[in-house]
Amino acid sequence: MTRPADRYSPLYFLVSLGAGGLAVTFFMYLMFWVPHPTRPVPVFEDVAAAFAAGGLPMQLGIVAAYIGITVFVVLNLRSLVWNITRYRSFRQTEAFRQLVSTNAETQLLAMPLAMAMSVNAAFIAGMVFMPGLWSIIEYLFPFALVAFAAIGWLAFRFLGDFLGRVLTKGGVFDVTAHNSFAQLLPAFALSMVAVGFAAPAAMSVTPLTIGISVIGSTFFGVASVLYAVVAAITGFNSMLHYGTAKESGPTLLVVVPIMTVLGILLLRQEHGLHVAFDAHAVAVETLVTLTRLMSVQVVFLMLGLLVLRRQEYFKQYVFGADNSPGAYALICPGVALSVMTQFWLNKGLVAAGLVAKFSAGYWLITAIAIAFQMSMIRLVFHLNRRHFGQGRKTVAVPAE
Structure with missing residues (x-):
C-alpha cells in the first residue's frame, strides 16, 4: 500500500506552509x-474582554477564530516535523542527488519558507x-530576530549552493x-523571512x-x-518559447x-517607524499602496487561472488520477488573497473613511475574504486525503 506522500518531495513543506497561512486567516477575525x-x-486579555462584553455574533466569531487557529497551528507544526524527519532521510537517497543537480534544487527553499x-504561527x-504574554513580549523579540536570522541564513545557504553551481558551470541550468515561475520559490522564502523579521517593528x-x-x-x-x-x-x-510546464502551472x-507578504511587511515597518521615530503615514497612502499590490495580485491570478484552465490542471492533478505535491502551491494564493482583502478593507478602506466599520459594505467585502478562506480549507483537506490518506495497492514491475 503506497501513498503519493510516500514518494517524498521537498514541496511537501508547502503542506505546513498552507496550514500556517490558514491559521493567520483566522487570526484576522481577532485582529x-x-x-x-x-x-x-489583540492578545488573550483583549479577546477575553471582548468575549465577556460582546454579543452572540462577537462570541461566535471568537470561538471560530480559536478553533481555526488551534486546528491549523497543530497541522502546521505536525507537518513541519514530518517534513523535517522525511527530509533527513531523503538527503541520503539517489533522488536527492538528482534533485540538486537540476533546476529543481530550488525546491529546497520550501524548508525555510515553511x-x-x-515561527509566525507560533507567535x-x-x-x-497565553495570558500575560504581553508583559514579557519585549524580552521575546530578540529571540524572534535571532530565529528569523537563522532561517534567513538557511535560505541563503540553499540559494547559494544553487546559484554557485549554475553560475560557475556553464550548461547546468x-x-x-x-x-x-518555480524559480520564484526562493523569493517567496526570503519574503517570508522578511515579514517575520518585521514583526517586532x-x-x-x-x-x-x-x-x-x-x-533586517x-x-x-x-x-x-x-x-x-x-x-x-x-x-x-x-x-x-516553450509553453508553461503543466505540472508547474500553479507557480x-x-x-x-x-x-501579500510584502504588503504586511510595509505595514509593520510603517507602524514601527511611527512609534519609534515619529514618522507618520497618511491613511489614503496606505490604501493606495495596498490597492497597487492587490492589482498585481489580480493580474497574476487571472493569468494563472487562465493557464491552469487551458491545461486542465485541476482535472488532472486535483480531481483526476494523477497527484503532484506542487498542487499544494494552489493554497498559498487563496490564503494570501483572504489576508490581503482583510488588510485592504480595514487598513485601507476603513482607515481612509471610504467604508464604515461593521457596515453592510464592510461585511460584503469581509465575506469575499472568508470565501477565499473557506475554499482553501476545503482544498487543504481534499489534498491531504489524496496525498496522505489510505494508500493504494501497487503492482510490482519486474526488473528488466
Missing part, C-alpha cells in the same frame, strides 16, 4: 473585530492563548525546464529593537524583490502570496 486600543495586536511561517498562538516600543527589525526586514525584502524580478523575467521568456500564482 480586526476584537478591540485592542492599547496594543497593536519554518518562517511556523499568533502564544498571543491568543536547463532553460527549457525554466518554463514556469509592529509590536515593540524599544527603538533599538524596532530599528534592527526594520533594517528591509534587507531580506529587497533580496526577495531582486530575485523575483530576475526569475520572473527569465521564466516568462522561457514560457513564451504562476506565487506572485500573489509574495505581494
Whole structure:
C-alpha cells in the first residue's frame, strides 16, 4: 500500500506552509473585530474582554477564530516535523542527488519558507492563548530576530549552493525546464523571512529593537524583490518559447502570496517607524499602496487561472488520477488573497473613511475574504486525503 506522500518531495513543506497561512486567516477575525486600543495586536486579555462584553455574533466569531487557529497551528507544526524527519532521510537517497543537480534544487527553499511561517504561527498562538504574554513580549523579540536570522541564513545557504553551481558551470541550468515561475520559490522564502523579521517593528516600543527589525526586514525584502524580478523575467521568456510546464502551472500564482507578504511587511515597518521615530503615514497612502499590490495580485491570478484552465490542471492533478505535491502551491494564493482583502478593507478602506466599520459594505467585502478562506480549507483537506490518506495497492514491475 503506497501513498503519493510516500514518494517524498521537498514541496511537501508547502503542506505546513498552507496550514500556517490558514491559521493567520483566522487570526484576522481577532485582529480586526476584537478591540485592542492599547496594543497593536489583540492578545488573550483583549479577546477575553471582548468575549465577556460582546454579543452572540462577537462570541461566535471568537470561538471560530480559536478553533481555526488551534486546528491549523497543530497541522502546521505536525507537518513541519514530518517534513523535517522525511527530509533527513531523503538527503541520503539517489533522488536527492538528482534533485540538486537540476533546476529543481530550488525546491529546497520550501524548508525555510515553511519554518518562517511556523515561527509566525507560533507567535499568533502564544498571543491568543497565553495570558500575560504581553508583559514579557519585549524580552521575546530578540529571540524572534535571532530565529528569523537563522532561517534567513538557511535560505541563503540553499540559494547559494544553487546559484554557485549554475553560475560557475556553464550548461547546468536547463532553460527549457525554466518554463514556469518555480524559480520564484526562493523569493517567496526570503519574503517570508522578511515579514517575520518585521514583526517586532509592529509590536515593540524599544527603538533599538524596532530599528534592527526594520533594517533586517528591509534587507531580506529587497533580496526577495531582486530575485523575483530576475526569475520572473527569465521564466516568462522561457514560457513564451516553450509553453508553461503543466505540472508547474500553479507557480504562476506565487506572485500573489509574495505581494501579500510584502504588503504586511510595509505595514509593520510603517507602524514601527511611527512609534519609534515619529514618522507618520497618511491613511489614503496606505490604501493606495495596498490597492497597487492587490492589482498585481489580480493580474497574476487571472493569468494563472487562465493557464491552469487551458491545461486542465485541476482535472488532472486535483480531481483526476494523477497527484503532484506542487498542487499544494494552489493554497498559498487563496490564503494570501483572504489576508490581503482583510488588510485592504480595514487598513485601507476603513482607515481612509471610504467604508464604515461593521457596515453592510464592510461585511460584503469581509465575506469575499472568508470565501477565499473557506475554499482553501476545503482544498487543504481534499489534498491531504489524496496525498496522505489510505494508500493504494501497487503492482510490482519486474526488473528488466
